[in-house]
Amino acid sequence: MKNTLYLLLFTFIILSCKAQSPVISLYDGDEYLNIENAYYKDTDNDFDRFVGTWKFTNGSEEFTIILKKKLQYMFTYINKTYYKDMLYGEYNYIDENGNELINTLTYIDNTFTNISEHKIFGNSIIPYKFLPKCETCLPGERRIRLRLIDVLKDYLGINIVLRTVPNETNITVNDLQLVITGTYADIPDGVSTIPTIPYGAYLMIKQ
Structure with missing residues (x-):
């Protein structure tokens, strides 16, 4: 019985390693989506700075986002399997x-089957x-670009670009x-092209 358990464990470890190889940097790695079973990793932990709850306030206006990091998210593209680190989140706008x-x-x-079901992802x-x-x-500074889904106007293509900056106090x-x-x-004819959350920059404080 012990031999059987060892064999199963050993097989699982081999398969797990194979499913996430090679490891390629998301930032400066080559051949994105050219190597099946590759793991495109946030090797320098750039995502970690952005994980948490952040809030912008200006009078009555409020914009809150929550961001989380997903490791080794498995996805399929043209019938091939890959893995990648992701940021995902949700938001509130007043x-x-x-x-x-x-x-x-x-x-x-929520544990969605597809991470893009979250309203922020990338x-x-x-x-x-x-x-x-x-x-x-600054030269060499890295930013993060994510997709934001405008729930009221989901036909719009909206990105958010994030960077961390020192707190003034x-x-x-x-x-x-x-x-x-x-x-x-591809925006339908005759619809509003103004996003629910206005274009522009928002300084958000970690909660």
Whole structure:
């Protein structure tokens, strides 16, 4: 019986290793999606800075996001299996009149079959010189680009680009600068192209 258990355990370990090999950096690795079973990893832990609950406040206007990190998320592309680290999340937006327009925060702990069912998701690590332009970014600084789904206008293509910045009153704490930008989308005729959350930059404080 012990020999059988050892054999099964050994087989499981071999299969697990095979399913996540080779390990390739998400930021500077080559041949993205060219190697089946590859694991595209956040090797420098760039995502870790952004995990948590963040909130922007301006009078009655509030914008809150929760972000979590998913390791080794398995996905299939053109009938081939791959693994990658991901950031995902949900958000709440209250406009300048105090009206809550969107609130998906209760879905943050849902185990969706597809991680893109969350309203924030992605894993692009971009250098400082990529768009949107960042006047205060330092050479070598890395930002994170994620997709945000506008629940009320899901036909819009919206990205958020994140970077951490020093807190003005507490240098041991980082704030989050979030920029909402548009991206290519096939927008139906005659519909509003103005997002529910206005385009622009939001300084968010960790909660």
